[in-house]
Amino acid sequence: MSNWSAWLFPCLALLTPGCMPLEADDAREPESQQQALPGSEVIDFASASTQANTDASGKSGGMSVLKTNSSNCTVGAYADCYAQYIEFSPSYTGYLSFNLSSLTQAAPTPAQVTQLSLLTKYQGPGVATSYYQWQLYRFSTSSWVSIANSQGRGDWVWTPALTLALPTTEVASNFVSSSGEIRARLIKGAGTDAAQLDSLRLQVAWDTNAEDPACTVPAFPKGTTWMWDLEHDSIPSNLNAQVYVVDLFNTTAAKIQEYKTAGKKVVCYFSAGSYENWREDANQFPQDTYCTPGENCAQSVHIMGDWCTSGGGCEWWLDHRKPAVRTVMTSRMQLAKNKGCDAVEPDNIDGYSHDDEINCTDxxxxxxxxxNQLDYNRWLATTAHSLCLGIALKNDVDQIPALADSFDFAINEECQRFNECGAYKTWFTNKNKAVFNAEYRKDSGGDIINWTSCTGTGATCACGESGFAQGDMRTLVFSTASVRYDNLQFTCW
Structure with missing residues (x-):
């Protein structure tokens, strides 16, 4: 390792706009040098994904040494105090996690975050040997984005405190997960030598009144074609449909981007009216939102029909009047935005009209x-639109007249079978809003459905109801109640 030098390279050496150099004799910590702006705060990382390929394991406190910012180093402001920095090998691939919950002020929503900046001190090899990159993780595309590098910094020279701002071409909220997590890392750009960090902290700026100037809720006009698949985590991107409706949790951001690159709009499905114990966020629901205190939840009167399986998967109706339910649903819609979904399909939003099938008459x-249902469904629509997401009214046929103006399109199951499609013509297709309809040859109960007037491509898809022009309502007819593209028997375009 070469000797450290007191000469500090100017900020021009950093190939990142917004870098703010500090004078070499200024030993204040990074956060004390940031202007105290409203809606701005510096936070420490909450956890490290790994200490592998660092020397953190050999130091008291491990990776948390990065939180001390050399405040205990008495040799000099930027002296080579071994105990006060972490050395990263070129093989390091881990990251540090920050979270909005660490803010001492009232935490903004992820969508309200307007800027992210890394605050750091660095020493490492000259570019002839190696160089390193600082990166932030873009959750919306599941990819790392470089915001600065060490090229031009000289050989083993401690820099002053650096402010590495996210480029203005990036949208800061895309780098915040639905749960408020932000990820950062230092990673080798090239070479074989190690590098050292004296500190790594995060400055978060936000605006609680911020509105996305580019926010336009996607339109789904009458006649739009669709494909519905809630069981596969991947389907071909060249299917004959303009809209793909897929599962929010099972579909990756990369796959959603693949569909969009192929010209599809992507609608992401989640249940807004039921608790599904297999979902990744199931532990976010307090038990009293789906199970009455004191009852055996495995035999709860709130269990949704026969949805419990021998493998343990079970579904309960939610009491969506409880604030905790709305908190989870907000996170789900933020996840949809982060993944790149154009719209959402919240299911089971007609709970008020369903009696339990066990022993409950309520x-x-x-x-x-x-x-209660109108209030909740309108709240779902308002929240989706605040995130620039479109939203489908799923079933809830009896409340269509009261809700249609709040929703952008409709998804319905079996309105043709039960002869109740008429409201969709009045309140959706007549207003140039798409109606996506699914019918089943054999329903979930095993009943065979005989189709007579809806027999193939080119049918009017009104199936016995008058008033629909051909192509007004787009119907998928599945062989069974399994919603998969490869279970589709025919389409009615």
Whole structure:
């Protein structure tokens, strides 16, 4: 390792706009040199994904040494105090996690974050030997983005405190997960030598009144074609459909981007009215949102029909009047935005009209009223639109007249079978909003459905109901109640 030098390279050496150099004799910590702006705060990382390929394991406190910022180094402001820095080998691939919950001020939503900046001190090899990159993780595309590098910094010279701002071409909220996590890392750009960090902290700026100037809720006009698949985590990107409706949790951001690159709009499905114990965020629901205190939840009156399986998967109706339910649903819609979905399909939003199939005579066993349901469904629509997401009204046929103006398109199951499609013509297709309809040859109960007037491509898809022009309503007819593209029997375009 070469000797360190007191000569500090100017910020021009950093190939990143927004870098703010500090004078060499200024030993204040990075956060004290940031202007105290409203909606701005510096936070420490909450955890490290790994210490492998660093020397953190050999130091008291491990990776948390990075939080000390050399404040205990008495040799000099930028002296080579071994105990006060972490050395990263070229093989390091881990990252540090920050979280909005660490803010001492009221935490903004991920969508309200307007800028992210890394605050760091660095020493490493000259570019002839190696160079390193600082990166932030873009959750919306599941990819790392370089925001600065060490090229031009000289050979083993401690820099002053650096502010490495996210480029203005990036949208800061894309780098914040639905749970408020931000990830950062130092990673080798080239070469074989190690590098050292004296500190790595994060400055977060936000605006609680921020609105996305580019926010335009996608339109789904009458006649738009669609494909519905909630079981595969990947389907061919060249299917004959303009819109893909896929599962929010099972579909990766990269796959969603692949569909969009192929020219599809992507709608992401999640259940907004039921608790599914297999979902990755299931532990975010308090038990009293799906199970009455004191009852055996495995035999709860709130269990949704026969949805419990021998493998342990089970579904309960939610009491969506409880604030905790809305908190989870907000996170789900933020996840949809982060993944790149154009719109969402919240399912089971007609709980007020469903009686439990075990021994409950109350509406969904929670005493939900029509007014409760209208309030919740309108809240879902408002929240989706605040995130620039479109939203489908899923079923809830009886409330269509009251809700249609709040929703961008409709998804319906079996309105043709039960002769109840008429409201969709009045409130959706007549207003140039798409209606996506699914019918089943054999329903979930095993009943065979005989189709007579809807027999193949080119049918009007009104199937016995008058008033629909050909192509107004786009119908997928599945062989069974399994919603998969490869279970599709025919389409009615």
């Amino acid at each position: 509406q969904a066993c929670w005493g939900l009223t029509s007014a």
